[in-house]
Amino acid sequence: MQKKSSATIYDVANRVGVSLATVSRVVNGNSNVRESTKRKVLDAIEELGYHPNAVARGLASKKTTTIGVVMPDVTDMYYSELARGIDDVANMYHYDVLLTNTDEDPVRETMAVNNLASKQVDGIIFMGNELDNEIINTIIGVDAPVVLAGSVDEAGKLPSVNINYIDAVKEATEAIIKNGHTRVALVTGPMTHAINRLHRLVGYKAALEEAGLEFDESLLFSAHQDYASGLQIAEKLFLAEASAAVTYDDEIALGIMNYMREHGKRIPEDFEIITANDTKFTIITRPQLTSIGQPKYDIGAVAMRMLTKLMNNEVIEETQVQLPHSLERRGTTINPNHVIQ
Amino acid sequence: MQKKSSATIYDVANRVGVSLATVSRVVNGNSNVRESTKRKVLDAIEELGYHPNAVARGLASKKTTTIGVVMPDVTDMYYSELARGIDDVANMYHYDVLLTNTDEDPVRETMAVNNLASKQVDGIIFMGNELDNEIINTIIGVDAPVVLAGSVDEAGKLPSVNINYIDAVKEATEAIIKNGHTRVALVTGPMTHAINRLHRLVGYKAALEEAGLEFDESLLFSAHQDYASGLQIAEKLFLAEASAAVTYDDEIALGIMNYMREHGKRIPEDFEIITANDTKFTIITRPQLTSIGQPKYDIGAVAMRMLTKLMNNEVIEETQVQLPHSLERRGTTINPNHVIQ
DNA sequence: GTGAAAGCGCTAACAG
DNA sequence: CTGTTAGCGCTTTCAC
Numbered sequence: 001m002q003k004k005s006s007a008t009i010y011d012v013a014n015r016v017g018v019s020l021a022t023v024s025r026v027v028n029g030n031s032n033v034r035e036s037t038k039r040k041v042l043d044a045i046e047e048l049g050y051h052p053n054a055v056a057r058g059l060a061s062k063k064t065t066t067i068g069v070v071m072p073d074v075t076d077m078y079y080s081e082l083a084r085g086i087d088d089v090a091n092m093y094h095y096d097v098l099l100t101n102t103d104e105d106p107v108r109e110t111m112a113v114n115n116l117a118s119k120q121v122d123g124i125i126f127m128g129n130e131l132d133n134e135i136i137n138t139i140i141g142v143d144a145p146v147v148l149a150g151s152v153d154e155a156g157k158l159p160s161v162n163i164n165y166i167d168a169v170k171e172a173t174e175a176i177i178k179n180g181h182t183r184v185a186l187v188t189g190p191m192t193h194a195i196n197r198l199h200r201l202v203g204y205k206a207a208l209e210e211a212g213l214e215f216d217e218s219l220l221f222s223a224h225q226d227y228a229s230g231l232q233i234a235e236k237l238f239l240a241e242a243s244a245a246v247t248y249d250d251e252i253a254l255g256i257m258n259y260m261r262e263h264g265k266r267i268p269e270d271f272e273i274i275t276a277n278d279t280k281f282t283i284i285t286r287p288q289l290t291s292i293g294q295p296k297y298d299i300g301a302v303a304m305r306m307l308t309k310l311m312n313n314e315v316i317e318e319t320q321v322q323l324p325h326s327l328e329r330r331g332t333t334i335n336p337n338h339v340i341q
Numbered sequence: 342m343q344k345k346s347s348a349t350i351y352d353v354a355n356r357v358g359v360s361l362a363t364v365s366r367v368v369n370g371n372s373n374v375r376e377s378t379k380r381k382v383l384d385a386i387e388e389l390g391y392h393p394n395a396v397a398r399g400l401a402s403k404k405t406t407t408i409g410v411v412m413p414d415v416t417d418m419y420y421s422e423l424a425r426g427i428d429d430v431a432n433m434y435h436y437d438v439l440l441t442n443t444d445e446d447p448v449r450e451t452m453a454v455n456n457l458a459s460k461q462v463d464g465i466i467f468m469g470n471e472l473d474n475e476i477i478n479t480i481i482g483v484d485a486p487v488v489l490a491g492s493v494d495e496a497g498k499l500p501s502v503n504i505n506y507i508d509a510v511k512e513a514t515e516a517i518i519k520n521g522h523t524r525v526a527l528v529t530g531p532m533t534h535a536i537n538r539l540h541r542l543v544g545y546k547a548a549l550e551e552a553g554l555e556f557d558e559s560l561l562f563s564a565h566q567d568y569a570s571g572l573q574i575a576e577k578l579f580l581a582e583a584s585a586a587v588t589y590d591d592e593i594a595l596g597i598m599n600y601m602r603e604h605g606k607r608i609p610e611d612f613e614i615i616t617a618n619d620t621k622f623t624i625i626t627r628p629q630l631t632s633i634g635q636p637k638y639d640i641g642a643v644a645m646r647m648l649t650k651l652m653n654n655e656v657i658e659e660t661q662v663q664l665p666h667s668l669e670r671r672g673t674t675i676n677p678n679h680v681i682q
Numbered sequence: 683g684t685g686a687a688a689g690c691g692c693t694a695a696c697a698g
Numbered sequence: 699c700t701g702t703t704a705g706c707g708c709t710t711t712c713a714c
Contacts, residue, residue: 006484008707019685024709034683054460055405056707058396059690066439066460074421074428084416087442096460098407099440101428119395119407119437143347227625254625261627284568284595285626286602349691360701365693373699397691400706 007048015044027052058120066096067307068116071127072104076225077250077279078296079127082150085300086125093308095122104130110138117142123307125149125300129193145310147319149303150296154194159310159319161303165195168292168325169203169246172274175327176244177211179272179334185237187221187247187256196222200248223252230255238263244272250281253289257332273332287331294325348389356385368393399461407437408648409457412468413445417566418591418620419637420468423490426641427466434649436463445471451479458483464648466490466641470534486651488660490644491637495535500651500660502644506536509633509666510544510587513615516668517585518552520613520675526578528562528588528597537563541589564593571596579604585613591622594630598673614673628672635666 013023018037025033026041033041044050058064069086071079083099090097098121100112109128113135116124124146126139131153139146139158148160169186176184186204188196201220208215218240223229230252237245237256247253253275257267265271267287275282275291282289302321309316329335354364359378366374367382374382385391399405410427412420424440431438439462441453450469454476457465465487467480472494480487480499489501510527517525527545529537542561549556559581564570571593578586578597588594594616598608606612608628616623616632623630643662650657670676 010707020708021686021710022684025684028709032683037683051455051459053400053707055396055399056690057709059394059400059692060707060709062690062709064396069440073425074415075418075425077416077418080416080421084414084442087415087440091441096439096441096456098437099410099428100432100437101425114392115437118392227621251621251625258625258627280568280592281622281625284592284599284622286599351691361692362694362702363700366700369693375699378699394691397706398693400708401691401693403693403706 007050012041012044012048012050016040063122064120065094066098066121068098068121068124070100070102070109070112070124073101078277081296082127082300085297086304089301089304102128104128106130106132106135109135113138113142117144123311125303125307127151129195145307147303147307150299152195152199159306161299161321161323163294163325164322165199166203169200170207171327172246172292173204173207176272176274177207181244182213183219183242185219185221185242185245187223187233187245187252190222225249225251227251227255231259234259246274248276250275250277250279250289254281254285268332268334278328290330290333291328292325293328295323298323348391353382353385353389353391357381404463405461406435407439407462409439409462409465411441411443411450411453411465414442419618422637423468423641426638427645430642430645443469445469447471447473447476450476454479454483458485464652466644466648468492470536486648488644488648491640493536493540500647502640502647502662502664504635504666505663506540507544510541511548512668513587513633514545514548517613517615518548522585523554524560524583526560526562526583526586528564528574528586528593531563566590566592568592568596572600575600587615589617591616591618591620591630595622595626609673609675613675619669631671631674632669633666634669636664639664
């Protein structure tokens with residue numbers, strides 16, 4: 001079980017009787033090497049068990065083939081599915097990913113980005129909606145391209161990939177209004193986040209307005225994205241006499257659903273719910289959750305693809321990508337079309 | 342938005358009029374620096390916006406303060422919770438984590454470990470149970486300590502942190518047998534995996550034997566850990582006339598539960614289920630899932646803690662750590678003690 | 683096609 | 699307490 005300190009490029013050059021440069025050339029697939037010497041070098045590499053030292057290579061070439069991913073929490077299904085999309089295409093392009101959890105704490109987000117920069121990552125994918133000025137500035141100041149995934153900045157200037165949250169929430173709200181509801185609640189995160197104030201809320205209000213319904217501030221709720229918060233909000237929903245809710249997180253929706261049912265409400269007959277992340281949670285419960293459908297894996301994958309282009313200094317036609325969303329009608333809404341499921 | 346190519350240690354040394362070594366000393370908190378020059382260096386660092394280049398540092402010091410994490414899939418709740426535990430203590434010790442998904446493919450696992458090694462990580466946490474000889478050998482051959490988390494190797498020789506799967510499954514099986522069942526199924530992954538053959542199955546058989554029940558191979562099922570597999574297995578469970586099941590994955594348990602209920606079985610009256618990962622899934626469904634309780638976050642955290650010790654060449658009393666488990670009685674079993682929940 | 687030489691930015695003895 | 703001097707292992711002009 002002894003650890004042999006691995007061979008260096010120097011060792012293989014020596015063994016074959018060529019220069020470092022030549023070995024470097026074959027290792028990097030450079031064409032300018034005679035086939036016969038290439039052969040010999042390859043053999044020597046095999047025999048010596050030589051593996052290039054990526055750190056040395058990174059220092060010399062100023063490319064680490066590593067990208068950083070900054071995200072709120074790996075255990076959050078929504079983000080972990082984005083992360084999977086990112087990781088898969090990162091691998092496809094031979095990048096490794098350095099992962100950091102921030103719990104959406106701006107201080108940790110800033111530290112994470114700076115730390116990634118000092119590790120000389122070639123690019124960064126950022127997820128999180130607490131995009132205050134400080135974090136925006138550090139993102140802009142970093143010497144590596146950054147793209148937001150499933151997150152929006154206030155100015156809407158940073159490269160990003162998302163769905164159209166305005167439309168998605170508007171459609172969800174409309175669907176519920178069409179079922180006759182007049183008191184539909186909107187459950188989002190804090191209004192200090194652009195995604196809530198400038199997107200979700202706007203979509204919600206638009207649906208209300210088109211339906212001739214008055215906007216009622218008491219029907220607006222802010223909750224942290226977890227099950228416990230859902231339970232808490234549900235109680236308030238009850239008091240506010242809401243008869244339906246559009247929520248931005250599946251765990252919250254679950255909390256609301258369970259609370260309502262345990263307090264005598266039938267779902268969807270007495271209370272309708274539309275959630276927004278369309279994670280596995282929406283399928284495994286009974287009833288299943290009606291949800292805005294969003295291509296989470298693809299959001300991550302496309303963001304990563306965009307990042308590869310940015311890292312190669314390719315020109316990009318559009319850096320504000322919006323992927324298509326849908327409305328997945330399931331069991332927490334009464335569906336107009338007689339879909340028996 | 343211009344990216345300033347950041348200052349080097351040479352720049353700050355120059356500015357202050359000291360040598361590189363001195364700057365290096367203050368950056369690394371080395372005590373042997375006069376307070377006044379330290380002050381000046383710190384100021385220069387501030388003014389120049391100097392950030393140490395971790396790659397150069399890694400090459401020179403042969404430490405990257407980066408560890409690798411190899412896992413089946415970030416979107417699997419069980420593993421993502423382990424990953425969170427790992428990441429938190431990694432940060433605590435100022436390590437960054439390089440994450441790789443393998444989908445339990447031995448080829449990708451081997452590649453991942455080798456790749457991590459070439460990136461000169463200081464250590465690796467490995468999760469996955471497809472530990473064949475090749476991957477074991479590459480783990481052993483790597484020039485960095487490796488610890489398994491939530492995974493066991495056949496020989497039980499590698500550093501690892503787990504729960505006692507034998508006992509856990511035995512207790513779960515016993516609990517079900519005590520409720521009068523004679524045909525309790527065991528749903529695990531492939532028997533080629535040590536964790537299934539040498540641990541789970543052994544615990545299951547032990548419970549059977551103590552209860553004087555015959556082992557029936559037709560009550561043994563292997564399934565991939567996802568919801569769809571649960572649905573499929575459920576059908577077979579039905580045919581095998583099992584009246585209860587112990588399963589190793591929550592999504593599988595959910596599939597079984599939903600299938601059974603949709604086919605006229607009441608849970609737990611007609612069919613009892615005990616799952617094993619105790620993820621969020623077990624709480625949000627109705628009924629809630631009875632589960633073996635395991636400290637997932639802690640498994641990751643303790644594994645990472647052990648890795649830090651290994652990386653520092655500290656002596657470790659015990660490299661085969663088993664954390665305590667429990668049995669969380671919830672709604673998919675009939676509970677002896679009159680717990681109204 | 684191949685080699686020589688100069689770094690990449692930093693750490694780590696070793697002097698003084 | 700501080701400076702000098704070698705590298706760490708590899709890429710990359712620039713010659714030949």
